[in-house]
Amino acid sequence: MTGACPADGLSEHGIAPGARLAEPGRSARPRVLFVSHTGTMSGAELVLRDAVRPWTDARAFLFEDGALGEALRGLGLETRVARRGAGLSGLRRDASPMRALPVLKRLAAIAVEIFGAARDCDVVYANSQKAFLLSALPARLAGRPLIWHLHDILDGAHFGRVQRAVQVRLANACAARVVVPSRAAADAFVRAGGRPSRITVVPNGLDLDLDPRPQTALRAELGLPAGPLVGVFSRLAPWKGQDVVIDALAALPDVRCIVVGAALFGEDAYAADLRARVAARGLAHRVLFLGQRADVPRLMQAVDAVVHPSVDPEPFGRTLVEAMLAGVPVIATDAGASAEILDDGAAGILVPPRRPDRLAAALADLFADPDAVVARTRLARARALSHYGAAAMQRDLATLILQVSGRP
Template identity: 75%
Template sequence: MTEVLPDEALSEREPIGRARSAPSGRAARPRVLFVSHTGTMSGAELVLRDAVQPWTGSTAFLFEDGTLAEALRGQGLEIRLAHRRTALTALRRDASPLSALPLLGRLGALMVEIARAARRCDVVYANSQKAFLLSALAARAVGRPLIWHLHDILDSAHFGRAQRILQVRLANLSAARVIVPSEAAARAFVSAGGRRSLVRVVPNGLDLERDPRPAASLRAELGLPAGPLVGVFSRIAPWKGQDVLIDALATLPGLRCIVVGAPLFGEDSYAAHLRDLAAARGLSDRILFLGQRDDVPRLMQAVDVVVHPSVDPEPFGRTLVEAMLAGVPVIATDTGASAEILDGEATGTLVPPRRPDRLAAALSELLGNPDAYAARTDRARARALSRYGASRMQHDLADLILEAVGRT
């Protein structure tokens, strides 16, 4: 359910009613301008792909072309690409705002383009931190309400102090709503100085159909090895903690692992480090680096356990929900939203971050007696189906869009 965090206390939450129905009929709904800074499909972009489904006929303004444009076009959106494509991957989230100075001319041109597109729409929906920073000024210039879908945790592990100050002050000044995927992300926004009254919690939602075949059949088709098999599924990045899993595997003879994902934002050196680390630990023959894949659900169903080893707080954890829907046991680090998603340890195992010894112990216990975890895995799937479906997310986001333009 969409929730509001009132000014009085973060722990006292007043629910907002669910949307009566997703918008239907172009004349009865506002026109939305969805803004994204990247054309690459990652977690936030997968959420956007599903979130726009009720808004056929609206517009997406993208700073660059790519698979996201193709996906949104397939959902019936009009795609507007920036005339002067400006790759913003060089602007790191933990860098000083001064690093943007060489790009001021291009950023200014982008703001003008967003403002022009916003004039044709009723509300601007910024789907990333970088998109928000430019959309906030553009929306304000043309008098359109702005929604910021904040997919990150605003803390020192992810953002520099100056960036956090700039973001929350701009949000306090210009955002009609700030959507976050978890209570952990909401608390971080408020702790950084954001207004509680702006925040709405809408958990990310997704749908996944399980393959009816047994894991052994899937492994044979996918070319995966027999025997105990662990999977880690996420973007290759230092804060995702794949190196911790490699250190844990070094103490567990005979256990193999697939690493699914790719470095997306200038993190190729870390990907190379992981391969070097595997070789140094004598694990090159036990760890398969599969890169980016479009068959993640089947790969998940083929492993014995999914590990989510992030070392810094996660704003959500899409991988956890995917694994729960796939009916596979989950081990995750107890940081950020993991405990929320897993309902404490009612539906999964939590271990401290940066502790390969604790991760190894959890893996050994689970794989040594998998039947003992069957009931918990069943509860996890039921929880994911009831709380984290795509339609629920779409309805809650529709409520907030309609609310922002005063059409509830």
């Protein structure tokens, strides 16, 4: 295999230029190195956990250990943790390059470790922006094709101009493929300067085990109140928009809300502001902060509606698919991939972002006539089953890995 980065994408057979072909008598199954910058389980890490299931003989390289490392080891992956990676997941992705200077030596040491791990594998699979930035040059030097699974919208709301420029230039030069979960994420990558030939859209897929018991039994077991109840399920971060839901609830005196999630990546000030906002509006008896939970499917089944209030474009929206599978009505802001997932509103209710008045009106209409959304909710569940299953995602990603590795 050569040490050069791929040219303008794959060949007509889907094989990265310079990729090593299977040798006679050698297994056609490539050795994959999955790289992640964090051990915390959030949306991208849940996708990785499900994506690696067909590759239990693969290897993983994590900047820091945690729940993700435990999950990957439990699936049989040989998992290595960087010697100096602890705490790097807290380095904000919108930080200026100058703020990253104090940790450059640590980042360089991790890149050297990735280079060593990459030499023992056939394909490097970077599962985040930080993982990609530190894997691009090591993969090139090791002569291994690189797949970047981009779980973000590359725009000014999420990344600085210099960051976007660095990312797309590295992707154009060194990525055999850039995997994105939606057309919205693909379009943002191209607008930022990324080459369309690099892009492969693979929607996130998941399966959900549902509890067969009625909602009343679930609420009693979970300690949730009776009456109209909505749920917000995501990590606590300003762009996730939990504050918009709190403002909307001020106009809905009979509606209660559970907020499920925690400030996973340094957004503690925002989490404190949410609680202060609830107290200032006299909503402490109606808004329950449940923190990070492992029983999200049951909590979703226990509420009357799931609200997805992101104020900036979402690259996907795992919460939407979970709610659709759970058979719960969905109200989402029309930003990023939400309209794509909800079939332009046929499978859910879309409202403008940053508009608590419009969100309150949509919730009021839903609770005034819950039967009116029954058909839409059934359609949503059927759409989730047909478009966003874990098996389809695993199959599509496995096909891509085989293609870039040059294996049959």
